[in-house]
Amino acid sequence: MTTRTDSPAGLGRRGALTLGAATLLGALPARGHAAAPLKVGAIFSTPIEEPWDHQIHVALVQAQKVHGIAYQWSEHVAAADFGRVMREYAEKGCALVVGDAFAAETIARRVARSYPKVAFAFGSGQGPVNPNFSVFDNWIHEPAYLSGMIAGKMTKSGVVGSVAAMDIPEVARLVNAFNLGARDARPDVKCKVTFIGSFFDPPKAKEAAVAQIEAGVDVIFAERFGVIEAAKERNILAISNMSDQSALAPDTVITGPVWDMWPTIDAVVKMVKAGVFTAQDLGSFSFMAKGGAKLAPFHAWEQKLPADVRKLVAQKQAEIIDGTFRVPVIETTPKSE
Known part of the structure; x- marks a missing residue:
C-alpha cells in the first residue's frame, strides 16, 4: 500500500x-x-x-x-x-x-x-x-453504446470484441451496451467477450485480446489496460475505456467512453x-x-471517421442527452458469439 x-x-x-x-x-x-x-x-x-x-x-x-x-x-x-x-x-x-x-x-x-x-x-x-x-459508480453505458455503434460501422470482418475485467454487473452493463450499439449499427455483427478475472492485469488482457484478434475481431473494446497494445501490434482498431487513451496509439484508438x-x-x-x-x-x-460521461475526443479520427458515422453518433448522442433515447441497463452476463 x-x-x-x-x-x-x-x-x-x-x-x-x-x-x-x-x-x-x-x-x-x-x-x-x-x-x-x-x-x-x-x-x-x-x-x-x-x-x-x-x-x-x-x-x-x-x-x-x-x-x-x-x-x-x-x-x-x-x-x-x-x-x-x-x-x-x-x-x-x-x-x-x-x-x-x-x-x-x-x-x-x-x-x-x-x-x-x-x-x-x-x-x-x-x-x-x-x-x-x-x-x-461509473455509469458510462451511454458512451459505451455510442462506441459500439462506431465499432459496428467500422468493422470489416463483421466481428467485434470486448476484453473486460470480470463478470459483475458494473462491467457487464458496459459490454452489453457496447454490443447493443454494435448490433444497432450493424444487425449481422458478431460480438466476442472475454473476462480476465482481474481489474488490473495488462499482460492477461493483452493475451485475451490477441486470442480474439486471431478469431477474426478487427475492432475491440479495451475495457481493461493491455488491450490497446495488442490492437496496435496486430493493426486493428480499438475503443478505449474510462479515460481518453488516444495517446497510447493514435492510429488505433478511435474514441471510447470517458468517465x-x-x-x-x-x-x-x-x-x-x-x-x-x-x-x-x-x-x-x-x-x-x-456531464459525468462522454465520448473521448476523436483527435485524428475526426477526419478519418466517415462523415455518415460521425453524423449517426452525433444524432444518437443528442437523443441520449435530451432524454428521447435511453440506453438500456443490462447487467446479465454478455454472451460471446
Whole structure:
C-alpha cells in the first residue's frame, strides 16, 4: 500500500512525497485566521494507473484547484487493510473519505457507522447507508453504446470484441451496451467477450485480446489496460475505456467512453462544506446529461471517421442527452458469439 499527498496547488499524479500526519493536517487556525482547508482522503484498491480509480483521483486533484481541499490518497489497498485505512483517515480529521469499496463492501459500511460526522462516498455495487455512506459508480453505458455503434460501422470482418475485467454487473452493463450499439449499427455483427478475472492485469488482457484478434475481431473494446497494445501490434482498431487513451496509439484508438468524476466530486465537496451531506446514491452525476460521461475526443479520427458515422453518433448522442433515447441497463452476463 502506498499513501501520498498532493498539495492544494495541484501537483501531478505522482506529486509530493508522503507527509506526516502533523504536516498533512496542521494545527487548527487561530481565531481570525483563514479557515483550514477541507481535508479529504481517498482509498484505492488498485494502483492509481488503473483507469477506474484514476478518474476519481483526477477529479480530486481538480478539487484541490477549485475548492482548495487538502488531499491525501492511498493506492493498492488490500481488502484486509481497507477498514484500517478508513479509520486512519477519519482519525486524522478528514471530513470526507472517497474511494472504491467493491472488495470491502461490508467493512466499509461498518467503519463508516463508527464515524457519523465524517462523510464517506465510495464506488459500490450496493446502496447507500444512513447517515453518512453515499455510493457512486461509473455509469458510462451511454458512451459505451455510442462506441459500439462506431465499432459496428467500422468493422470489416463483421466481428467485434470486448476484453473486460470480470463478470459483475458494473462491467457487464458496459459490454452489453457496447454490443447493443454494435448490433444497432450493424444487425449481422458478431460480438466476442472475454473476462480476465482481474481489474488490473495488462499482460492477461493483452493475451485475451490477441486470442480474439486471431478469431477474426478487427475492432475491440479495451475495457481493461493491455488491450490497446495488442490492437496496435496486430493493426486493428480499438475503443478505449474510462479515460481518453488516444495517446497510447493514435492510429488505433478511435474514441471510447470517458468517465468524468468531476460532477460527482464537485457536488460532494460542496455538500460537505455546506454541512448538508447525506447518504445518497450519487450515480446520476455520472450520466451524460450531467456531464459525468462522454465520448473521448476523436483527435485524428475526426477526419478519418466517415462523415455518415460521425453524423449517426452525433444524432444518437443528442437523443441520449435530451432524454428521447435511453440506453438500456443490462447487467446479465454478455454472451460471446
